[in-house]
Amino acid sequence: MTLERTADLSRPLEELHDNERLKYDSRYLRGTLAATLSDEITGAISDDDTKLTKFFGIYQQDDRDVREERRRAKLEPHYQFMVRVRLPGGVCKPEQWLALDAAARTTANGSLRLTTRQTFQFHGVLKRNLRQHIQSIVAAGLDTVAACGDDNRNVIATANPLLSPVHAEVSALAQRISTHLMPRTGAYRELLLEQPSTVAPDTEEEPLYGRTYLPRKFKIALAVPPTNDVDVFAHDLGFVAIVESERIVGYNVLVGGGMGMTHKVPATFPRLSDVAGFCLPKDVISVAEHTMCIQRDYGNRKDRGHARFKYTIEDRGVPWFREELERRLGRALQEPRPFAFATSGDVLGWQQGADGRWHYTLFIENGRVSDRPGRALMSGLREIAKVHRGMFALTTNQNLTIAGIDPSERERIEALLSQYGLLNERRATALRRNSMACVALPTCGLAMAESERYLPNLIDKLDETVRALELEEEPISIRMSGCPNGCSRPYLAEIGLVGKAPGKYNLYLGASAGGERLNALYRENIGEAQILQALRTLLQRFATERQSSERFGDFLIRTGIVPHMRAGRDFQTIAPVREAS
Numbered sequence: 001m002t003l004e005r006t007a008d009l010s011r012p013l014e015e016l017h018d019n020e021r022l023k024y025d026s027r028y029l030r031g032t033l034a035a036t037l038s039d040e041i042t043g044a045i046s047d048d049d050t051k052l053t054k055f056f057g058i059y060q061q062d063d064r065d066v067r068e069e070r071r072r073a074k075l076e077p078h079y080q081f082m083v084r085v086r087l088p089g090g091v092c093k094p095e096q097w098l099a100l101d102a103a104a105r106t107t108a109n110g111s112l113r114l115t116t117r118q119t120f121q122f123h124g125v126l127k128r129n130l131r132q133h134i135q136s137i138v139a140a141g142l143d144t145v146a147a148c149g150d151d152n153r154n155v156i157a158t159a160n161p162l163l164s165p166v167h168a169e170v171s172a173l174a175q176r177i178s179t180h181l182m183p184r185t186g187a188y189r190e191l192l193l194e195q196p197s198t199v200a201p202d203t204e205e206e207p208l209y210g211r212t213y214l215p216r217k218f219k220i221a222l223a224v225p226p227t228n229d230v231d232v233f234a235h236d237l238g239f240v241a242i243v244e245s246e247r248i249v250g251y252n253v254l255v256g257g258g259m260g261m262t263h264k265v266p267a268t269f270p271r272l273s274d275v276a277g278f279c280l281p282k283d284v285i286s287v288a289e290h291t292m293c294i295q296r297d298y299g300n301r302k303d304r305g306h307a308r309f310k311y312t313i314e315d316r317g318v319p320w321f322r323e324e325l326e327r328r329l330g331r332a333l334q335e336p337r338p339f340a341f342a343t344s345g346d347v348l349g350w351q352q353g354a355d356g357r358w359h360y361t362l363f364i365e366n367g368r369v370s371d372r373p374g375r376a377l378m379s380g381l382r383e384i385a386k387v388h389r390g391m392f393a394l395t396t397n398q399n400l401t402i403a404g405i406d407p408s409e410r411e412r413i414e415a416l417l418s419q420y421g422l423l424n425e426r427r428a429t430a431l432r433r434n435s436m437a438c439v440a441l442p443t444c445g446l447a448m449a450e451s452e453r454y455l456p457n458l459i460d461k462l463d464e465t466v467r468a469l470e471l472e473e474e475p476i477s478i479r480m481s482g483c484p485n486g487c488s489r490p491y492l493a494e495i496g497l498v499g500k501a502p503g504k505y506n507l508y509l510g511a512s513a514g515g516e517r518l519n520a521l522y523r524e525n526i527g528e529a530q531i532l533q534a535l536r537t538l539l540q541r542f543a544t545e546r547q548s549s550e551r552f553g554d555f556l557i558r559t560g561i562v563p564h565m566r567a568g569r570d571f572q573t574i575a576p577v578r579e580a581s
């Protein structure tokens with residue numbers, strides 16, 4: 001038995017990664033899900049099925065805080081599911097917000113999480129509630145298809161389509177790309193929505209994916225310069241809008257970006273994408289389809305640690321890719337157009353759009369929407385959703401824009417924000433406002449250290465230094481991940497912290513503010529005291545030695561404190577430059 005269409009065509013399935021056979025034999029992702037979802041003896045599904053449910057945005061986890069206690073009591077782990085919504089461009093209507101808020105409180109752990117890829121994540125969904133949970137999302141006109149798994153993931157775009165016609169066009173394109181690249185299997189309908197399949201099993205097919213889908217996940221981002229909120233260089237495929245006289249004339253096509261790596265395995269590294277060419281707006285969907293299919297056919301299906309598109313591009317080169325894409329497209333790409341990014345952060349607070357409507361971007365620390373004393377974020381947003389007539393736009397910095405507020409409504413929204421304590425973030429330092437953490441413990445099975453639960457405390461301590469040095473309005477990006485997979489894009493932060501073991505992190509420094517330069521390793525496997533000591537020393541130097549309006553990341557490179565990381569393949573081998581002082 002061989003794989004259809006792939007470059008591994010001549011290789012028997014047996015020589016490839018076990019997941020390839022699993023996908024091939026799964027009857028388009030059905031596996032044994034019908035049986036394991038109904039099995040009331042355990043809160044888990046079978047191991048094989050856990051790999052298949054990812055294609056439907058469902059990730060089996062267990063509460064790691066109680067793992068040991070349950071093991072001692074001879075109980076199975078506290079199994080639960082993470083559920084991720086497909087939300088291209090990150091936008092939803094107020095009534096959809098209300099539906100998701102209700103689902104979070106009824107069938108999940110009571111909170112919502114806005115993710116670094118512009119969507120909602122639920123945690124703590126129990127197996128017995130899983131179908132009801134998914135069905136409530138679908139009833140709101142959304143779905144969870146391909147939010148995880150070896151497929152094209154949620155397509156992200158520079159936030160807030162209501163900001164200008166250009167933003168609207170880019171957001172609509174994100175929707176179209178997402179729809180075009182969606183898996184077609186009837187398994188979602190049948191097994192999770194409990195509705196009859198619309199396709200007879202023997203005629204079912206996946207026209208774009210085939211039976212083995214992609215070698216690994218595939219991520220697409222669209223950016224509108226000068227804002228690089230999406231971190232377009234961190235994605236398998238990026239489109240950068242080229243705007244002339246307020247009109248999009250086309251898109252630069254970027255290929256081969258990605259964040260994840262494994263500690264101490266130099267063959268794995270974060271990589272920034274390369275600019276491969278320029279295409280017209282009408283060609284974007286075909287470019288996306290063919291690029292994904294090139295990866296389907298040439299991506300490594302034996303070693304999942306080398307299976308992302310970034311390694312296909314690194315190994316074969318951009319000229320090879322461009323030739324292959326042009327052959328499949330039947331026409332040439334144009335030469336890339338100049339573009340420049342100024343920031344990867346969000347503009348917080350009030351902003352007025354081209355049409356006069358207002359938008360309020362709310363800082364949401366690490367994207368966690370829940371109530372806490374003095375700041376009833378979840379309740380406040382629920383009340384706002386009941387009266388808001390525009391939309392909600394999630395940003396890829398885990399923040400939220402209440403978008404499209406009529407001037408006559410602005411006061412009412414501001415009053416609600418104030419009533420629920422949601423204007424407090426105006427007092428947060430720019431360091432905190434530019435912070436991001438991945439989820440990590442207690443739910444993520446891959447976490448080696450805390451992230452979401454710890455970064456706010458670390459920033460409390462750093463804030464003292466920042467305030468003492470009068471740097472509280474200096475936008476320095478700080479991002480933490482609980483493991484090297486890098487879900488919070490830590491390798492693109494001016495300060496990146498990546499978990500190695502409980503309480504221990506690698507400290508990376510010196511990425512650029514616009515997301516065009518990776519950071520570099522500065523200290524390895526250090527605890528809080530050393531992190532604080534290192535950062536306090538460097539912030540002090542920055543405060544006194546910086547050149548006018550120089551950003552922290554650029555300062556660290558100019559002064560030689562860390563090397564300029566030019567290529568991802570050197571990420572794990574270039575030794576940190578030690579401080580001169």
Ligand code: HEM
Pocket residue numbers: 059061082114115116117118121234258259260261367437438439440443444445446485486487488489
């Ligand atoms: C390469 C290996 C990666 C693996 C195996 C992986 C796996 C995971 C897992 C298990 C979670 C669930 C954590 C939880 O909610 O408890 C997660 C969350 C997430 N991952 Fe990844 N991930 C990887 C890389 C990335 C990268 C590079 C990005 C984006 C650039 C990313 C984006 C996300 C997002 C947006 C979330 C949701 C939570 C958040 O906002 O932090 N992942 N990932």
Ligand code: SF4
Pocket residue numbers: 438439440441444445446447448451481482483484485486487488
């Ligand atoms: S970076 Fe690691 S610890 Fe954090 S959510 Fe991603 S996989 Fe989990």
